[in-house]
Amino acid sequence: MSRPQPLSGFPELLPRQRIVEQQVVDHLRRAFELHGFANLQTRAVEPMDQLLRKGETSKEVYVLRRLQAEDTEPAGDDALGLHFDLTVPFARYVLENAGKLNFPFRRYQIQPVWRGERPQSGRYREFWQADIDIVDLGELPAHYEVEVALVVADALRGLPLPKLRMHVNNRKLSQGFYQGLGIRDTEEALRIIDKLDKIGHDAVAKLLIDTVDATPEQAEACLKLASISTADTSFVEQIRALGVTDPLLDEGLDELAAVVAAVAAEAPGFVVADMKIARGLDYYTGTVYEVFIEGQEHLGSVCSGGRYDKLASDGKHTYPGVGLSIGVSRLLVPLLQSGALDATREVPTCVLVALANEDERPAANALAQRLRGRGIPTQVSPSAAKFGKQIKFADKRGIPFVLFTNDEGTQIKDIRSGDQTTVDVDAWNPPAEDLHPTIVTAE
RNA sequence: GUGGUCGUAGCUCAGCUGGUAGAGCACCUCGUUGUGGUCGAGGAUGUCGCGGGUUCGAGCCCCGUCGAUCACCCCA
CATH class of the missing domain: 3.40.50.800 (Anticodon-binding domain)
Structure with missing residues (x-):
């Protein structure tokens, strides 16, 4: 009998590494509670129809199946799947308990999530997220988009981590801009722009022309917008200078300027307005955030989120929210495995x-x-x-x-x-x- | 899920055109018989990821599988 081998994508830590993880989680927890977030824990499973509501993410879900289940048993929408993030279960929880919660409601949640993806460095099949969200009933004031960014900046500060940078954009800004240009499918345009870092300027231009019927001039304008990135609110003038006008664009500019100004004041050097940030998940409707480790951008975002207006809705009431999710495993596991982060000892014993x-x-x-x-x-x-x-x-x-x-x-x-x-x-x-x-x- | 590379002792790795495994570090014992780390001497360690095939013979060649890693996809 040979030694068991690790399971791909399910990282397990040694005691001294776990000490680091535990202390980081304790730190995050303290910071969230200092800002008045209550803790919540949701079950590991959600009905498949809840998880698949967003459509495209479906293939990542691990489905739960009884060993004794008959092959004839339907595995449709009533089947259970492991949650792939903490936002969707939270939205479901809010709807389920709406009558017992007081709004605006703020909570943090630190739990494992599962995704059936092929693992890579920084990408796992089971990993921990530390999530904060604020939801309100009916309307969610824009200042919460500022607040959650500040909470995360505060929570990540003081941890012995490499330099982190938060890139912020606003979907209204991008989509308003595309709309003002005369592009119809602004959602698709956003998805294409999101690939900019990966496939480059020319390929994105070609995709915009081929996929959303943009003219070469429109495509060039989109790329001009995407190239704008500033650490202060000067992006506003730069975008104005492109000469596109649209009411949605104005809204987006105001909201993004507020976030950038506030975070830059609170955590100097931490935030940057970055017009090429789009986010894959399609439920975001306003501000979107992505945090990268400086020099380790290839790992992907270690914390991201945004505003979502319609994720939780029972038809009668809508509970718009804004939140951010720290990828605890993505942030720590590579640093632990490379030895960049370690504990002073492997036991609590003094x-x-x-x-x-x-x-x-x-x-x-x-x-x-x-x-x-x-x-x-x-x-x-x-x-x-x-x-x-x-x-x-x-x-x-x-x-x-x-x-x-x-x-x-x-x-x-x-x-x-x-x-x-x-x-x-x-x-x-x-x-x-x-x-x-x-x-x-x-x- | 698709494709590429890799997988030898606890760790890092060597191993010739196939001839039945080695180094350094770590570990254990003793010197030092109840206060560690240095030094010296000695010692133990592998079904060569796993399964199958080719061969007189496989760590080495072939197939499969699992794991690691990278790219795509997607995302924390």
């Missing part, structure tokens, strides 16, 4: 209580419990082996302190420096940075 002989175990347990009582993670040595072995046990795991009991009383040794001093167990505290493992970045 102190190892050494054992002189097995008879002392009850006393050692009591000693450990006193440290734990003051919040110091402590474990007792697995055996009364030679002290050198016991120190090695701690060293291999990165446990910084070993406690000995000898003629001099209780002594704590910092095994990094070798310093060993007699201490009062009920008064001793490790340096704050040693109490819990922390994240370290490779140079």
